[in-house]
Amino acid sequence: MVAIVDSGSTKSDWVILDEFKNVFLKTETIGFNPNFISKELIVPEIEKNNSLVSVKNSITKIFFYGSGCGVRQNCQTIEEEVGKVFINAKITVKEDLMAAAYAAYRGKPTIVCILGTGSNSCYFNGENLKIKLPSLGYLMGDEGSGSAIGKQLVRRFFMQKLPQDLHLEFKEIYGLTIDEALKNMYHTTRPNAYLANFNKFVVERKEHPYFQQMVLEEMKNFFDYQVLPYEEAKEAEINFIGSIAYYYENILRSAASELNLNVGHIVQKPIESLVDYHIKYIL
Secondary structure, three states, X not given: OEEEEEEOOOEEEEEEEOOOOOEEEEEEEEOOOOOOOOHHHHHHHHHOOHHHHHHHHHOOEEEEEEOOOOXXXXXXXXXXXXXXXXXXXXXXXXXXXHHHHHHHOOXXXXXXXXXXOOEEEEEEOOOOEEOOOOOOHHHHOOOOOHHHHHHHHHHHHHOOXXXXXXXXXXXXXXXXXXXXXXHHHHOOOOHHHHHHOOHHXXXXXXXXXXXXXXXXXXXXXXXXXXXXXXXXXXXXXXEEEOHHHHHOHHHHHHHHXXXXXXXXXXXXXXXXHHHHHHHHHHO
């Protein structure tokens, strides 16, 4: 059996293929971004999933694509910890941008962007991945991402920048105190996922003029920092992977239009396309 894993900072999608390349199992775990989760938690979190435990000895190959896995040390961490569960598997770990490139590829060169809990970008010509820009994480980067929009919302709430109607609704729903917010942002293992969770509030009110403008600014910020530096940006189709791109599609396309950029496909969950790519080109 073969496992294909697309792991973000919030959750991981797993697909297990049988010996005939048919889908045997689909399941989820939390995200395993080594920059935010302690390596000691990886094995226990996998073993919470009874479906994975039931097939762990039958899996001989694992293709793991993960947020935070652009650094060799983080790849080694994933290989070692996942290997403790799947003892018979050869494990290949690559960064999430490679999974996004495979999932977004439609037969012609494209700029591939991830807009989920975090954000990233690359240029993919069907064979080679070009990464021109570093991923600086949620503190200094991740423009346009769920964590960035969540950060804007929480910041504007506490600094009393939200319109009165949104301020009162946010206060009633979350009852968020500054002590609670600071604790979750600075003293927990997954602060970026914590901030991204506040997107639910924005998404449910994304037609509100204030949020329309706030998200538009954040999307333009993303294009400015993570797309326009590519010399191919003005000519190439720009394809997106991730829930944030999916939920804010209209605002994202408006931001691109203002900058004369061509947005093509937007895929919420890349796992299906990623599996298809493996069946067709890798397995």
